[in-house]
Amino acid sequence: MxxxxxxxxxxxxxxxxxxxxxxxxxxxxxxxxxxxxxxxxxxxxxxxxxxxxxxxxxxxxxxxxxxxxxxxxxxxxxxxxxxxxxxxxxxxxxxxxxxxxxxxFFVDLFVRCQNKIAKNMYQGLGYSVWRRIIGYYGTGMGGGKDDEDAFDMRKPLSRDAARRSVRANGELVHVSAHNVT
Amino acid sequence: MDPLEERQLKPIYAALETNSLKSALQHCNKLLKKRPNWDVVKALKALALQRGLKTDEASALCDEILKNKPSDESTLLALNLTLRPLGRHQDIVTLYDDAFKRHPDNEEIGAQAFLAMIKVRSWKTAQQVGLKLWKTVKHDRYLYWYLMSVTQQAADPETPDAMRKVLLNVAARYLATADVPSWVATDRFYLHISVLLGLDDVETARQLMKSQKGEELCRNSLALEQTRAELAQKVSDWEGERRRARGKIEQGDFNWTIYLALLDSTFVAPPSVNGQAVPPDGEAEKKPDAMEELPPVPERVSEAQAVFSKLVASVGRKERAPSLGLLELEKRVRAQQIASGSPALVDQMTVYLEKFSEKPCCFDDLKPYVEALDEKELVKWTDHLRSWTPDVTTLQALETTMNIQKLLRYRQTIEGDLAPEKEAEQAFAYLKLYRDALPLGKDLRPVELQPADDFSFLAAQALIGAWSLDHQLKYLLQAVCVLEYGLQKSEKAYPLRLLLICLYRLLGASSLCLEHYRATNVRTVQHDTLSWLVLNRATTFSTCASGDISYLTECLEASAIYADNWTETGEMITKAFQYEKYSQIPDFLNFEELIENSLQRDLIRIEHLRMTLTHELLNNVEMLGIPQEIQDLELNLQRKSNPDNRDFSIIPNLQPLGQDILRQTELGPQSKVAWVNVFSKIYLRSLRGLSNVHIAPESFTSSIEGSEEFTKAERAVITLSDDLLEWLAPIAALPAERDSKAANGHSNSTESGSKTLFETEPTKEVALEASKRVTQFFDDQWAEMQKLVEVDALPWEILHIASIALEGFVLVDLVTYPFKVPSGRAKKGDPVFQSVKTVRQHAVDALRKFSDELTRLSHDCGSKPLADFEALCAPLVKDAEFKPDFVHRVGKKLFESRKKMMEGMAKGIVRRCT
CATH class of the missing domain: 3.40.630.30 (Gcn5-related N-acetyltransferase (GNAT))
Structure with missing residues (x-):
């Protein structure tokens, strides 16, 4: 409320x-x-x-x-x-x-790989991991690699009828933070 | 501009970029030697001069260029940047206006002209330019730019009513006949509605809103939806709103705004005799026939109750809105004494508590309803709370216990539980819960918040509550230990840290305050809202005079936001026009002015000046940047408003009803506009005096009589400033001899001939009498200091007196500086001149005593007081399992910091006075 x-x-x-x-x-x-x-x-x-x-x-x-x-x-x-x-x-x-x-076509967001609570919440809302962005959060808060990398999570909208913004094993698709705007 | 010219200008731009003003000027002069009337170079030179604070020269150069009516974009930009800080806004408008007139087909200059006019809020010329652009370029965007400036001018209180109507009527006609309807874009539609609302044409606005396109836009715009609701209320369409809200709620909209819409329309006054509904503000509006009649209030109440109850049953614990809706309904039913047949408020609260006690916000949710309980219900409520057994074995149980404890504490005053011993006892009970709950967060990383944090916060507030009742230092010291302990476990628990800063300020541990403040990582706009935590009355802790300029630096860092605002918000206003987000523009304009005129900005400015003057000796007068200081102080006084953006809610208040943790821990009363004004005026007249500019005397002592913003010592220093004026203004106002250059290097040339020192002997007597009051100031402050030391006052009080005494010396120094050396105005042997010497010597002698006393007190920060500290905090070791070593470390750090503070001020005083 x-x-x-x-x-x-x-x-x-x-x-x-x-x-x-x-x-x-x-x-x-x-x-x-x-x-x-x-x-x-x-x-x-x-x-x-x-x-x-x-x-x-x-x-x-x-x-x-x-x-x-x-x-x-x-x-x-x-x-x-x-x-x-x-x-x-x-x-x-x-x-x-x-x-x-x-x-x-879709909505996306980045979440710390380590932040399991947030990741689960977004999954509950219909988001799935599209890719892993290496070094997105810089040096992080001392929590290791999972603290420095981000998952790019996407949820298809009505215009993406073919659900092109969803893919299996997105967690295994790695991109460098430099290639992400 | 040809490439050769561009190459020639490059070094100037590079120098300005890096603020190498000297180099920029050299490059400009070199080019101007070859081509004396090169406008852009002159404009860049003016910019360099302005940045170097040579404002007169910069201004004169701008005048020269303006005469040429330049119209090339580079010159326009450089002039714009120079004129703006000089406050010559009208010149900027004229500049761009002229340029656009010469190039009416140049869209870029036209757009820049428009935006420059917006920057200086010149709505009238902006309208003309906007309209001209629209007609020349034929782009709809410019029609809306024009409309935006119309609505802004119409909203300006200085616009006459008749003019306002003419402007808006013309605007409405343009809108009605435009080729492209406004609904093609949400923000254009919003602006269209704003124009109609400006004309009070509610009906047309409502028709637009009710159209299919209007409804579609509202569906996806909360801002438009809000305007729609306001329109409905304006025509008292309460029944329509009630049905709409009910429908949305039934469909599962949990936005509290909708709940409030249903509640408001449920309780709105029934139609009066003539059939017109009476809105809450009492202004009857014309009610169109098409609107439905409101059913009687009890019927509406029953309906709302049914809607909320049904939802409560279906959503369970997932949503609080329906349950809170019932509580709010009951509260309003009681206020209006309507028989609703629903359970008593206290029983409904009990149900709410049981349902949502595991949510951390449950306490905040219930607070307004606790306040509404009568005595009998309160007893029932408290009994219910007490019947819960504290349990912190699980996270859920911890949250429940936390809420129960907060709720119990909130109404503690009622039970007469506010004895210091009881508060302390309570604090230790919270600490017990805290320690018991700590294992729940044992696996969390240091950057995570501990679930038990609020128990430590409660304990600290209870100890501060105890201290505020009987002023026993032990409670304050224990609160420090509790907060330090909490931060050790949960380093990012900012409420603990911010409260600790307040306590360290009271205890004179100024370096620790800054250390903790910096650990909160305050950034950008937060400097405006949060820097009060360390910068209000920061002169109290300034050891600038002994070379430690950390507080001075903090002032500068905090002030950067004000320059950023001017450029960044200005740019974003431009962007909002470019992206046509008209709904944002009034907000951005307002935001820019709120920061520009911020009270905190002026408070920082004064603290910075006070510290600088204790830091720099007057023979270093060039370092003081007096012309700039005078300009800034004048700005302080010219503001039409002085908004207070400080965020005082950042330290949650967990004290019982009627008490405020902030009031209990602040240094003296809160400084506001009166404070800023008086201190600005004091320094303005003192600094102007140093530059031989004298203004009509004004007594500040009488002007602050009714104000509660000043400490006793501040009042004394204000009176001192008045006495200084009475003492020396009669001589200072006399023109100096032609050949006598004032020692400060700021002498103004004089025009009139010599006069006698005082016109009459009685004036001289008055002056000498005033000089005695000046010496008395130092004696009084010294007596006050001794008294404070004797009663073991808090360190900040002692430091405050010492810093005010030093400020008194600075004021004496400023005012007597021109008379240190005999001159035409003050001849050797004259009693008034002699009094200057006497007073200065007296002040120096008094300040030495302050210094000696502070040195002595700094020695008191050694092992003996540390042992006392440990003894006073022993209950924490005994009853709350704090390790003795931990308490020892906290005390050691506290005394080290205080010792540094006392020593620094002691040394600084001597350095500044001799």
């Missing part, structure tokens, strides 16, 4: 309880506003009834031809508000917009 609403520029003043977290990066003003200035319909926050921000998602639409897709750049929920299904709610909305507004 929370207010799901568009991410606004002034939310940057209030997202500290979410961003003071080892897994959540705080970027420059340009970063956030560049998303809002181009894909405001792919950026949302979840807000508690008392007005405190609980989590947010920033996404975009990119790629050409059959690679045109919605991409979840950041999705994060404050520790206090985890296990409430907030991420699910935000993901559903991103998928809806990617499908109905952008007519994208």
């Amino acid at each position: 929370s207010v799901l609403r568009p991410f606004r520029a002034t939310d940057l003043f209030r997202f500290n309880n979410i961003n003071l977290d080892p897994w959540t990066e705080t970027y420059s003003i340009s970063f956030y506003l560049s998303y809002l200035s181009r894909w405001p319909d792919m950026c949302y926050v979840q807000e508690a009834p008392n007005g405190r921000l609980m989590g947010y998602v920033l996404g975009k639409a990119e790629g050409g031809g059959q690679e045109f897709h919605g991409h979840v750049t950041a999705i994060t929920v404050s520790p206090q508000y985890r296990r409430l299904g907030l991420a699910r709610g935000m993901m559903r909305l991103i998928e809806q917009i990617s499908d109905e507004v952008y007519h994208a």
Whole structure:
């Protein structure tokens, strides 16, 4: 239970309880506003009834031809508000917009290979591993290779009727972070 | 521009890029020697001058170029960058406007002109340019650019009402006759609706929204959906909203916004006698016939109850919204004294608790309803909470116990449990739970949060609660140990770290504050919202004068965001226009101004100045950058608003109702706009005096009488500033002799002839009397210091007095600096001139005493107090299984940091005063 609403520029003043977290990066003003200035319909926050921000998602639409897709750049929920299904709610909305507004073929996101909880959650939402991106997270948090690499997980949308964005053994397909934008 | 010219300019751009201003100027001068009227080089030279703070020269050069009405893009850009920090916004607008007039078919210059006008909020000219662009280029985008500037001008409170209507009517006509309908893009549609709303044409706006295209757009835009709902409320279509919300909820929409829509429309006032619904704000609006009548409130309540109850049964523990909907419904039913037949609020809360006690947010969910309970219900509620046996053997049990403990603590005041001993007892009970729960997180990596963290946070807050009741230091020291212990187990638990920073500030361990603050990795915009943690009243901890400039550096680092905002947000506003995301533009403009005018920015600026002046001696006056400081202080005072973006909610308050952890741990009252204004004015007049510019005297002491933002010592230093003015302003305001160059190198040339020192003897008497009050300031502060030392006051209080005394000396130094050497205005042998010497000497002598005392206190940070520390924290070892070695290390670090602080300030005082 929370207010799901568009991410606004002034939310940057209030997202500290979410961003003071080892897994959540705080970027420059340009970063956030560049998303809002181009894909405001792919950026949302979840807000508690008392007005405190609980989590947010920033996404975009990119790629050409059959690679045109919605991409979840950041999705994060404050520790206090985890296990409430907030991420699910935000993901559903991103998928809806990617499908109905952008007519994208699929939605994708990157997740630390080590983050099994997140990986399972996304699998539960219909995502599957498309490929493994080597060294995507740089040196990581000291958790070894699985902490440094990312899985690119994809979920087909209605336009991908042939389910081209799903493949078996995606975990075994390795690409270097340099080849990924 | 031809390639040769480009090559010639390259070194200038490279030098500016690396901020090598001297080199940039040399390159410019070289080129200008050969070609004196080369506008772009002149403009780049002006930019280099401006960046080197030679603002007058830069400004004069800009004037020269502007006369030529340049229109090439490079010159325009360089001039734009120079004029902006000079505050010459209107010139930028004129510049681009003229250029576009000369090249009306140049889309690029036109677009740049428009965007430059947006940057300076020149909506009127932006409209003209936007319209001209649309008509010339025939691209719809420019119609919407024009419309955007119309809505902004219409929203400007300075636009007269008649003008506003004319502008919006013209805009609406353009929209109505446009070839391409606005619904082709969500943001164009949004702007269309904004224009109609500006005209109060709610009906047309509603028709657009209700159209098939409108409905489609709303479905995929929460922003439009919100506007649609607001429109419905504007015409009091409550029944329509109620049905819509109910339908969505029944279909499984759990967005709390929809729940609130149902709740609001359930309780909205019934139609009045004349058949018109009364909206909550009391403004009756015309209600079109087509709208349905609202059923009576009890009927609506029953419906809502049925909808929520049905969902509660079907979703179980998966969703909190229906359960919370029932609680909110009951709370509102009670407030309006409607008989609902539903179970009592307290019973519903009990059900909610049982269902969601394993969710960490359960405490926050229930807080507003706990506040609504009457005394009898509260007893029932508390009894229920107490009936739960604490259990931390599983993660779920831990969360439940945590929620129960937080809820119990929240209403503790009611039971009169707020004796310090009880608070301490409570803290140790939390610590017991903490230690028992720690094994649950034993396999987590150091970067993971420990599930038990909040017990340690609760324990620390209870100890701080105990300390705030009887001010026994032991509680504060124990809280420090508890937080350090918690951080040892969970290094990323930021609430623990931030609270610890507050405690270390109270305890004078300034280097530890910075250490912990930096460990939180505060970045970009967070500097504006979080730097208050270490920078408010940071002068208290500045040891700049002894060479440690860490706080000064922190000020500079925190301030970078304000320059970034100007460039980054500005660029993004441009981008939002380019991508036609009109819904974002008002937000971006607002955001830019909120940071630009941020209160914290000004607070940092003043702290930086205060520290710099204790760091640099006045014979190093060039280092002080006084013209820039004056410019900045003037900016502080010119702001129309001073928004407070500081995030005070970042340290969760787990104290009982009515208490606030932040208030309990902050250094003095919270500084706000009055604080900024008075300190800006104090330094403005002192620095201007140093440059022989004098303004009309103004008493600040009386201006802050009703304000609660100042400490006692700050009030004293403000009065000191007034006394200094009364003492020396009459002489300072006299023109100096033509041949006497003020020793500070900032003398202004004088025009009038010589006058006598004082017009009348009584003026002199008043001045001498004021000088006595100046000396008294130092005596008073010294007496205050002794008193504080005697009562074992907190270190920050002692440091605050010492730093204020030093600030007093700095102010004396600034004001008396021009009189250190006899001159035409202050002749040797004159009693007032003599008083300068006497006062300065008195201040120096007093400050030496402060220094000696701080040195003595720094020796008190050795082994004896460490042993005392260990003794005061012994209960943690005895009852909470803290290792003695751990407590010893915490104490050692604390005293080392405090010793460094005391020594640094002691040394700094001597260095600055002699």
